[in-house]
Amino acid sequence: MVDETRFPIRKECPPGACTCDRESLMRDPSGDRRVLLLTQAEEKRLIERIEAVTSYADLKHVADLMQAQLGILLQIAPSLNEVRTVRGINIQLEAQPGLCRKIRASIPAAVRRCLDRRPGIAYAILDARDLLGGGQ
Template sequence: MSQLFTVPIRVECPPGACGCNRELLLNDPDSDRRVLLLTRQEEKKLLLRIEAISNYAELLYLRQRMHEQLGIVLNITPGDNEVRTVRGLSITLADQPGLCKKTRQSVPAAVRKCLERNPQITYAILDAHGLFGISEPQE
């Protein structure tokens, strides 16, 4: 008695509301479809998990797991201008077919909430990019 188990995938966005190119992803047999595993319900869980992060190591771990399990690349870098607040950081998801417009907005927003509640994580991000590094005095 073998049963066929299917994994739920993200429901299609209304026409014209999103430019996720879901159809291209589904029509290409060689494409990486892992991103479609992020259903709306799973996205809500992910957002809650992101907002609950309490240190830089957790953020890095979750970022790695998002990439491994869903193929999503989360980029967090200091902005081009001076970083005075969390708003000065550039938090983006790399463009990829199947990644919903709402997800590209909600994940960075959840990361910002997390960073606003935990400024030490922001400092660790800045330090990781060498902004707090002490340079050697020039003679």
């Protein structure tokens, strides 16, 4: 549980602008509030960190840290259809209470920008699923 007095938490979204369900999370005493630790300043730092990723192992490490520290599950996988570009890789965050709509869009966009800049990471993602035929 997050101690709101010791750590800053994310400000509320304007009413009707988001579907994060923050209010129900704040009312639930057993709810996982770690996602609220991702303030706007911390979100910018996270986006910069994602965009600075240099390898597939580094990307997995960042995703593991997001899950451990914030409870955010980042899923990156090739689409079921043919993958011709980075757009063919599905990047999404698992829905959870308190996860702002803006964050659900900004983190996958940062991962996509990273993959655009470093195609080797995209190939490693494909190879991890054996789509390049590396594991006979």
